[in-house]
Amino acid sequence: MASEHHKPPRQLGGELVIPIIAVGFTIYFFSTIWNSPWTAQVSAFMVGGFLLFVCAIFFVRCAVWLSRGEGSLGFGNLFTIEDIRTGRIGLLFTTIAYVMFIDTLGFTLMTFLFLAISMLILAKGKRPGFILMISGAMALTGWAVFIWAFDTRFPRGWFETMMKAVLANG
Numbered sequence: 001m002a003s004e005h006h007k008p009p010r011q012l013g014g015e016l017v018i019p020i021i022a023v024g025f026t027i028y029f030f031s032t033i034w035n036s037p038w039t040a041q042v043s044a045f046m047v048g049g050f051l052l053f054v055c056a057i058f059f060v061r062c063a064v065w066l067s068r069g070e071g072s073l074g075f076g077n078l079f080t081i082e083d084i085r086t087g088r089i090g091l092l093f094t095t096i097a098y099v100m101f102i103d104t105l106g107f108t109l110m111t112f113l114f115l116a117i118s119m120l121i122l123a124k125g126k127r128p129g130f131i132l133m134i135s136g137a138m139a140l141t142g143w144a145v146f147i148w149a150f151d152t153r154f155p156r157g158w159f160e161t162m163m164k165a166v167l168a169n170g
Contacts, residue, residue, distance in 0.1 A: 012062045012071040014078035019055040026051050087121040094118050106157015107147060112139035 026048045033044045065071030083089050098114040116135035123131060146152045147160055
């Protein structure tokens with residue numbers, strides 16, 4: 001008689017961290033847009049509502065796993081050696097650096113650096129020329145759309161200042 005192999009419960013605590021932060025951020029985001037134009041409010045509530053809906057589905061799914069005994073609220077899977085090998089830790093630090101330095105370096109340069117480093121991490125350093133070209137094209141497109149064309153309040157750095165002078169003086 002073969003013994004049935006018992007699978008340990010899935011550790012949901014680590015998996016719940018990002019959805020819980022997402023719900024908190026979305027609620028905060030909603031609180032900041034009350035005085036915005038109605039079109040911005042509609043867009044924000046659509047995106048935020050979708051995020052809350054997806055998180056709710058995940059929370060229900062976790063509740064089902066917990067009730068069946070297929071999950072626990074453990075955090076053993078929050079950080080593993082796999083995170084270092086796959087580059088997740090590098091992506092975390094890259095994201096933190098983006099948020100910390102965007103005001104100093106400006107939207108375009110920091111977006112270029114973020115995209116380039118993130119893609120290099122995910123590609124494990126393969127095809128760096130192609131990655132730099134794609135990152136540059138995406139950052140320049142972001143600059144052209146959000147800063148030059150729509151004049152949004154994204155952080156300006158030396159690149160944006162230089163391009164403003166070039167465009168003003170021909």
